[in-house]
Amino acid sequence: MSARRILFVPAALALGAALTLTACGSDKAGGSAQAAKPSQSATAGTDAGAAATTAPQPAASTPAAGAPAPGNTGAARPKTPTTPTTATGAGSAAGGGESYAYTHSCKAANLTVKVTTRGGNADQRVIEVHNQGSTYCGLSYYPLVSVGKSADRGNTVTPLVPGGLGGPPAYALAPGKSTFAVIDLNPGSGSAGDYDELNVLADDQMPNADTRNFPLGAGAKVGKQPKLGLYADSADHAAQSTALAGKS
Known part of the structure; x- marks a missing residue:
């Protein structure tokens, strides 16, 4: 988008x-x-922590009991839903089309989540959310994400995100389709420390228990202020939207 x-x-x-x-x-x-209106796939499938585009990613670990979520504030949705330019699928598809998604939020049980390294940029991670359900469903404009340490999950860094968004579901995800979000871990803001884990909650209305934890992989560099973009129909489009992070 x-x-x-x-x-x-x-x-x-x-x-x-x-x-x-x-x-x-x-x-x-x-x-x-x-x-x-942030381990493994949201359905405990085998595709979580898929191989990176340019560098292999370790398999995501199972979320530990009490693992911290990125922070569910419920504030990432617009008051008036709009059809995103990057929504996938036709409006007449199963489940009532895109309009159905704006009143029916996605459920974690119907989604799988993967994290891979973006080709050509070792500091960026691609978050792919796939709708394996039979109907359209709605997501917030972007996932809730934080960067943490597997050994100390109370110590996390929250990325900058696009501002001015809040309300009901905003992104219509067609059945059988995927959407993508990109986080730039180190956009030239200096080192934040030795972080090794990405925590992802696919939708801001989901309970924190649905947060998934993914290893960043060896050599990951995390800056003081990572940036997260909007959900989009491709990793390239999602990466472009990271420029909106921190702007209202």
Whole structure:
């Protein structure tokens, strides 16, 4: 999803309101006008912690009891759902299409989650969320993510995320399709320490118990302020949206 698309919807609504007022004025003058809701796969499958694109990733470990979640605040959804430009699948697919997803959040039992290293950038990790259910479902604009230490799960770093988003489900995920989010672990902000684990909660409305923990792999460098982008239809598009992190 692009920031331009997100910003376009409110602008379009404002323009529509202006046109409607103009139409009413013409009618009074005698003219006619027509008014115009962060180990392994979320289902304990075998695909969690899949091999990295450019470097192999160790298999994700099983979340330990009481493992910390990235922080479920429920604040990553827009008040007025909009069809993201990167939503996958046709609107007429099973489960009522994209509109169905905006009132039906994804369930962890119907999702699998993978983390791999992005090709060409050893500091970026691709988070892939796959809908293995039979209907559309809705996700927040981005997953809840934190970077931590497997030996000390109380010590975590939370990435910058795009601002100004909150409300009901925003990203419509078609059955059998995947969406992607990218976190840049070290966007030139200096070293934060020896972190080795990525904690992922696919949707901000899920309970913290659905958080999955993935090893970062040997040699991972974590900066003081990682950046996380929006869900998108490809890793490349998701990586581009990391530029929105920290901006409202």
